[in-house]
Amino acid sequence: MGKGTIVSGGTDGNYQLQVNYNTDRATAEIAALNAKITELQALLPDDIIALKITSCEKRIEYLNNNIPADPTQQAWCADLTEDLSGEVGTIEVPGEVGTVLIQPGYSGNAVYNSARDGQLFPSVVTKPAQTFYNLAMLPGWQKWKPTFRFGTITDINFVADTADVTLDAATSSQKSINVNQASALSDVVIDYLACNADAFTIGDKVLIKFTDQNWANPVIIGFKDNPRACEGADCANISNLVYNGCMELSDGWTQRTKVGSRVFDPNEKGGSISYNAIIFEEGARSLKMNMPGWASYPGENVSSSFSSKAFTTISDGPFYKLTGYIYVTSFGTPDNTGEISIILFRGDGSNLPDWRIRIVENNFPLNTWIELTTTAKTYQGGASAVLDIEVNGKDWQSEPVVYFDNISLIPI
Numbered sequence: 001m002g003k004g005t006i007v008s009g010g011t012d013g014n015y016q017l018q019v020n021y022n023t024d025r026a027t028a029e030i031a032a033l034n035a036k037i038t039e040l041q042a043l044l045p046d047d048i049i050a051l052k053i054t055s056c057e058k059r060i061e062y063l064n065n066n067i068p069a070d071p072t073q074q075a076w077c078a079d080l081t082e083d084l085s086g087e088v089g090t091i092e093v094p095g096e097v098g099t100v101l102i103q104p105g106y107s108g109n110a111v112y113n114s115a116r117d118g119q120l121f122p123s124v125v126t127k128p129a130q131t132f133y134n135l136a137m138l139p140g141w142q143k144w145k146p147t148f149r150f151g152t153i154t155d156i157n158f159v160a161d162t163a164d165v166t167l168d169a170a171t172s173s174q175k176s177i178n179v180n181q182a183s184a185l186s187d188v189v190i191d192y193l194a195c196n197a198d199a200f201t202i203g204d205k206v207l208i209k210f211t212d213q214n215w216a217n218p219v220i221i222g223f224k225d226n227p228r229a230c231e232g233a234d235c236a237n238i239s240n241l242v243y244n245g246c247m248e249l250s251d252g253w254t255q256r257t258k259v260g261s262r263v264f265d266p267n268e269k270g271g272s273i274s275y276n277a278i279i280f281e282e283g284a285r286s287l288k289m290n291m292p293g294w295a296s297y298p299g300e301n302v303s304s305s306f307s308s309k310a311f312t313t314i315s316d317g318p319f320y321k322l323t324g325y326i327y328v329t330s331f332g333t334p335d336n337t338g339e340i341s342i343i344l345f346r347g348d349g350s351n352l353p354d355w356r357i358r359i360v361e362n363n364f365p366l367n368t369w370i371e372l373t374t375t376a377k378t379y380q381g382g383a384s385a386v387l388d389i390e391v392n393g394k395d396w397q398s399e400p401v402v403y404f405d406n407i408s409l410i411p412i
Contacts, residue, residue, distance in 0.1 A: 001089065001090065001091060001092065001116070001117045001118050001147060002019065002020070002089070002090040002092060002100075002117060002118060002119050002120040003019075003020045003022075003087060003088075003089065003090060003112050003114075003117055003118075003119045003120075004017045004018060004019050004020055004075070004087070004088050004089075004090045004100070004102065004112075005017070005018045005020055005086065005087055005088070006018075006084050006085050006086060006088060007072055010081075010082040010083055010084060011082060012080070012082070012226065012227075013076055013077040013079065013080045013081060013082060013226075013227040014074065014075075014076055014077075015074070015075050015076075015077065015084065015102060016072060016073070016074060016075075017072065017073060017074070017075040017088075017090070017100070017102065018070050018071070018072045019070055019071050019072075019073065019090065019100060019120070020070050020087075020119065021067075021068060021070055021119070021120050021121065021122050022119040022120065022121050022125075023067055023122070023125060025121070025125040025126070026063050026067050026122075026124070026125040029059075029063065029125070030060050030063055030064070033056045033059055033060050034056075034060070036052075036056050037053055037056050037057065040052050040053050040056070041053065062124075063124065063125075066124045067122060067124055067125065068122050068124075073100065075090070075100050075101060075102050076101055076102065076223070076224070076225045076226070076227065077101070077102040077103075077104065077105050077110065077222075077227060078091065078101050078102065078103065078104040078207050078221055078222025078223060078227065079104040079105055079106050079192060079193055079221075079222045079223070079227050080193070080227040080228060080229045081104070081105025081106060081110065083105075084102065084105050084110055086111070086112075087111070087112040088102050088103060088105075088110045088111065088112055089102070089103040089110060089111070089112050089113055089116060089117035090102060090103070090117065091103060091147075091148050091207070092120075092147075092148075093147075093148045093149060093150055093170070093207075094142055094146070094147070094148065094149060094170040094171075094172075094179055095138075095141070095142045095146070095147045095148070095179075096138065096142070096172070096173055097120065098173075099150075101207060101222075101224075103117070104192075104221055104222050106192075106193050106194075123135075135174055136174070138172055138173070138174050139172035139174050139175065139177040139179055142170070142172050142179040143172075143177075143178075143179040143180070143181060144181075144215075145213040146179070146181070146210040146213055146214075146215055147209070147210060147213060148207060148208060148209055148210070149167050149168065149170055149180070149207075149208045149210075149218075150167070150168040150170075150205060150206070150207060150208070150224050151165035151166055151167045151168055151184075151185065151205075151206055151208055152165065152166050152168070152203065152204070152205055152206070153165055153200055153201070153202055153203065153204045153206055153220075154166055154184075154202060155202065155369070156197055156200060156201070156202060156369070157187075157197070157369070158197045158198065158327070158369075158403060160187075160197075161189065161190045161196040161197040162187045162188055162189055162190060162197070163187075163188050163190055163197065163200065163206075163220060164184065164185070164186050164187065164188070165184060165185045165188055165206065165208065165218075165220070166183065166184045167180050167182070167183055167184060167185065167208075181215045182215075185208070185218050188208065188218045188219065188220050189218075189219050189220070190219075190220045191219050191220070191221055192220065192221065192222060193229075193230050194230060195230035198230060199228050199229070199230050200220075200228075202325075204223065204228075205223065205224035205225065206220050206222065206223055206224060207220070207221055207222040207223060207224055208220055208221070209221045321373060321374050322342065322357060322372075322373070322374045323371075323372060323373045323374075324342065324357075324371075324372050324373075325369050325370065325371055325372065326340065326359065326369070326370050326372055326402065326403065327367070327368065327369050327370070327402070327403040328340070328359075328364065328366055328367075328370075328402050328403075329366060329367060329402070330366060331361040331364070331366075331393070333361060333393045333394060333397065338360070338361040338392070338393040339358065339359065339360050339361070339390075339391075339392045339393065340358075340359040340389075340390070340391050340392075340402060341357065341358050341359070341389070341390045341392070342357040342372070342389050342390075343357075343389075343390065357372050357374060359372075
């Protein structure tokens, strides 16, 4: 942890940062040495006095020549704060000079706080014995009094705002000693901007803080680089035909809501469904389908779905598999007619049964993330395939909520 000054930048959370070393000790020592020289010069000159003056002058020369200048370097803010200025707190991983980040800026948190952030001392300003002690103790301090680590998310609970993380390797500069107490962490609380887990997805590189320097109290507080906003991921950065869940309806997903065979009219049934049978709530990497009011249609088949933009980069021949994650709160039908489908349609409009994931009510686990996948099959159907997510049922007696994450068409 340390102190820095914003030089420029801020776009996408990326800054030019001057790292500010604490040289107060050196400044005070130089002042004391100059006072000592003045005192010695007032004495009757002899060889001993001359040697003492020379010794003081040499020490001043050494300090002036070896105190490092404050370096300027690129540094990411741990969250997507783009308007930082002035003095800020810095984060060094894993507790020594190396990769430097800026403290998360949300709610003014990045402003430098000496009690929290401290400040880096160049070793030249400390006594030799003190320098030796600090370096000898460094690996133990890094391991048993941890501050920050980097890791990769392997699983997310969007309801509890927690994640499982595999830690990056962390070694001390002294003897290359491993300073991680474990290789992975489970159920790590996510504290990020105002949306917590909704800004993250599996595979993200994240910054983990250990509260009170206690390995048992990790918290994900941001990204290693390229921090993301709560509004969602960069929709232009979709690789391997993966839908990242960040698109607005108008930017790639078409809402189709039907009651029976009729297109839904919000004025039907007295308008009791608040103008929509589906409320789309955008998550950073997940699609949420909330079906309020479905119980208002007894005896009718109710169907709601989202259709993606056409995948124009798909081609005949390669093997693909359809994958993703789903979280269902309730099916809510009395006769086991609840069904969820993820379907790939060919460019000619016909569906591909080999890539259809169909989930029925019987024995399906609720209130937990379930990984879905199909067998890899070769695609034949022309370009511009469309991915369709449907929720269907009859006689719903509760209001189901279904989350989808990383629904993907993956080339093999």
